[in-house]
Amino acid sequence: MFFRLLRLVLILALVVVSAAPSFDAMAQAIGQGSAALIAEQQKAIQDLTAKTDDLEKKTSQEASDDAGLVDIRLQLEEMSRAALTSALAFRSRLSDINNRVEALGAPPAEGQPPEPEIVSSERGALASEKAEINAVIAGAQNLSIRINGLIEKIGTTRSELFRNVLTKRYELSDALSPQVFSDAQDEYANLYKAVSSWLGFALKFKFQAMLAATLMALALAAVLFVGGRRLFGRVFEADPSVEDPSYLSRLSVAFWSTLLPTLAVGAFLASTVFFFNYYNVLRGDIGVFLNALAAVIAVVFCVNRMTNAALEPRLPNWRLIPVETGPARWLVRLTTAMAVVIGFNNFLSVVNDKMGSPLSLTIARSFVATIIVGVILILMALLRPFKAPDGSWRPWPAWLRYTAIALGLFTIAAALFGYIGLAIFVSLQVVVTGTVLVTAYIGFLSAREIGEEGGFAGTSIGRWLSANSSYEDAALDQLGLVVSIAINVMIVLVFLPLILLMWGFQPGDIQAWAYKLATGITIGSVTISFLGILTGIVVFIIGYFLTRWFQGWLDGSVMARGKVDTGVRNSIRLAVGYAGVALAALVGISAAGIDLSNLALVAGALSLGIGFGLQNVVSNFVSGLILLAERPFKVGDWIVAGDISGTVKKISVRATEIETFQRQSVILPNSNLINNAVGNWTHRNKLGRVDIRVGVAYGSDVKQVHDILLEIARGHPLVLKNPEPFVLFTNFGLAALEFEIRVFLADVLNGATVQNDIRFTVLDRFDREHIEIPSQPRAVVEPKKHEAWPIDDDKIEVEFAAQERAKAEAAAEAQRLAKAGRKARKPDPG
């Protein structure tokens, strides 16, 4: 922005300073630079157009070659991008021109004095240059439209081609005639001849090179295998002595024991082919055959390793899919057989292609292969892999069994009726999709395992986290849940597109769907955008955490150091918390793309109903806000509200939690606290008065009583000297002269202790001074008789010794407890 401004200023300065002729020269120079650019891009676009023509011709020529069409489409996409790029080259020049035009200002309207010659000529030059550029860009645009049209056409051609393959019917009677056997024999003989002649040539002339290539490939594979075993040996091998390995360790063993050997074999095959090529050992078709053979071997090996790892026929404890041992063995065999059949069929198709064998041979080969795959599928479905508790064998779940049987029957039927293309397609899809699904299923199983209680803590990451961070078990568990959900989502995100791709959808389609899903699905007039909703949620979460953090920082650092009163601190903390969460919610909603004005409309319509329905809630909410602002009591205060007396534990937005002295939590709606009188013993300070009533018998010396009571009151250490304790002669009662001791305490919460102490002392002193406290007995209590005087001296001694011992022990215990720092609780004031 700044530079653009600078540039503008510079240009203006130049215009002002330079004289007319020099300016003309400069404009020309700019024009020439631009002309070069235009010419260059025009040429580029012409080239692209020529190429497009070429490709269009090719498209109509190769209309039956699927791979060729894909290739053409890729080239076209590349060219479409190129057209866009060449149009993009003009951007800076265009913006320069626009800036300049803007700087020149609007042309003078009619009736106004004409502008100087220079300005109008420059305006004209700029306009014509812009028109030229626009023409070039328009060319690029048209080219782009044409290319995209071609791409679409290729798409339709391809799907038509695909449909043709699937629906084409071959006459089986031709293909399966005895003629086929002789064809097959011929072809086999041809293949044999080609291979043997090549072998003879290679052994004779290239023996050393071949040996070297093989040895090098072997060495590479060995290094990979041995190195991998060294590195991952611990996780690589299933340990038969482990009774019950966790699912995750089973999974990692399965993974590594599939990956490493497959990698080693793949490296061996790839390097063999590479070195054979490098030493020029290969010749003609043999290279293609070798490639195909290598691919087949790699795939069969991988499938075999994978099924072995997942089903572990030898180690039931390490099985990933819980089937019995016998069926597991059979499953491995059948899967391997299927892979062999399909791989071999593919290899033969390559051979057929290269040898130019008759169509009937291809049909016969595919026919046999599909029938075998169908039969294997049905056999797999008929396996009984599970054992019921009573020992009987149970089949696969019905849906799986019937699907597999149906697919197998369908393949066989398609082949029998001559729809070989369809049969091949189905059998291939069954194998590939089945593999993908089984892998996804294993992923789901492991996600479930992680999500289970304690599952995540058992993984190596969980162990590392619990060792290196202060996450507790509960937090780890929650993390495990999140991880398991994430794995599930990942599986869907990875495998769904994979399966769609397998079934012939284009990556572009999937991308477009994903884009549409993310940016918005329109239902009626409402647009739902998952990305928007996700963004909203994320923004809210961030806002929430920021609020919490700010709250904590304000409370813990600022206000704690500022020695702010706890009640105020609490109020501010709560208010900040509510405001922050509300703000985060608002920002989140607008980030989610939900228009708040729409919401306001709805809120307006519903507010009356909501107002009536939520009257209490709203009133409590508002009361809560008032409580926070007015602070008639704070957390920790001793309040009395109606019948409830206790300590305030928590003031929240709807209700206040009060703990009575019996330790009962009472949740009091805030409106009660606002609308009714609330007594607060500790509002400004904890100073409080405690009254103790004492009655003495008529005839006592009241002066002496008064003095004694006052003395007792003054003598207590917790009683304040100012305000002075006071003894009030309250009443000439029916049975007694009534006195009241009034003492002030610094902390009224100590009231119970003080009352207790004073009453005990009063009783003691009255006893000593022979002052009677009259009472009106309502119940006659017989004083309990002491035990009769014992006669047996020995027994008394033993008993006395036991008592002494018990006392000593009690004292020791008390001392121990006191040392342990146990402080006796203060009794409650109430």
Next chain:
Amino acid sequence: MPCEMQQRRWKHRYCKMWKSVVAAVAFLAVGGSAFAASAVNKDAETRTLIVTEGGGKTELALAAGETVEFCPNGCFVTLPNGDLEALTGSETVEISGGVARIK
């Protein structure tokens, strides 16, 4: 500074919270990277862009003050003043006073 050391200075949970915030911000940074061009109409009246994307042209009418995401994988766009421009799909087109600027 590891969390254990911060414990002395702050209450521990804020430290954990920081981690969550950092993770969330990182997530947003990854997820929030725009993958479409956007057009903003800052004028008080409706403006129209003609977008050529794929094999066809569409008119994109922008109401006053509206922001629209379009053109995820590159396109050509005809601006209100008749200029033709190419977009790669990461730009912002800002229309004010009938003049479009590409940023």
